[in-house]
Amino acid sequence: xxxxxxxxxxxxxxxxxxxxxxxxxxxxxxxxxxxxxxxxxxxxxxxxxxxxxxxxxxxxxxxxxxxxxxxxxxxxxxxxxxxxxxxxxxxxxxxxxxxxxxxxxxxxxxxxxxxxxxxxxxxxxxxxxxxxxxxxxxxxxxxxxxxxxxxxxxxxxxxxx
Numbered sequence: 001x002x003x004x005x006x007x008x009x010x011x012x013x014x015x016x017x018x019x020x021x022x023x024x025x026x027x028x029x030x031x032x033x034x035x036x037x038x039x040x041x042x043x044x045x046x047x048x049x050x051x052x053x054x055x056x057x058x059x060x061x062x063x064x065x066x067x068x069x070x071x072x073x074x075x076x077x078x079x080x081x082x083x084x085x086x087x088x089x090x091x092x093x094x095x096x097x098x099x100x101x102x103x104x105x106x107x108x109x110x111x112x113x114x115x116x117x118x119x120x121x122x123x124x125x126x127x128x129x130x131x132x133x134x135x136x137x138x139x140x141x142x143x144x145x146x147x148x149x150x151x152x153x154x155x156x157x158x159x160x161x
Contacts (some may be wrong), residue, residue: 007049014041031076039069056102060095067091086120089113 018037021029043066050058068091074081093113100106 006052007045010045010048011041014045031073034072034076036069036072036076039065040073041069043067043069050102056099059102060099060106063095063098064091067094082121084121086117089117089120093117 018032018041022033043062043064046058046062047066050056050062068088071081071087071091075083090113093110093116096106096110096113100110
């Protein structure tokens with residue numbers, strides 16, 4: 001890290017606030033006394049370092065730490081927050097997307113993880129669609145030898161030209 005002051009400053013402020021909240025034991029802030037808060041603090045510190053010092057390689061891990069920490073905090077604070085593995089894929093997709101804007105790579109991975117997150121998060125709503133797709137794949141699987149025949153014809157007749 002070229003400019004360590006940003007990361008170190010944010011980390012010290014965050015850890016100071018974290019330990020102060022633990023010291024004071026305020027019931028209003030009791031949700032912020034666990035390990036997810038530490039993820040959020042270090043994630044914010046990495047993101048601050050990434051954007052202010054133009055060290056964009058820290059965007060991905062900063063987003064992952066911040067997102068996972070925020071996810072676990074929101075699970076504690078709200079019963080309506082989805083506690084599903086699809087949220088992890090969504091956070092990873094956001095991390096790839098933010099990183100790809102500055103690093104110029106990772107956009108395809110972000111689309112893949114967004115699609116995977118949507119499938120997992122909304123799979124109950126799409127169960128009929130999955131049943132149709134499963135039946136279609138089962139039907140096509142019965143005719144897989146035709147794929148071999150077509151491939152052989154392609155290699156013999158078309159690819160030789």
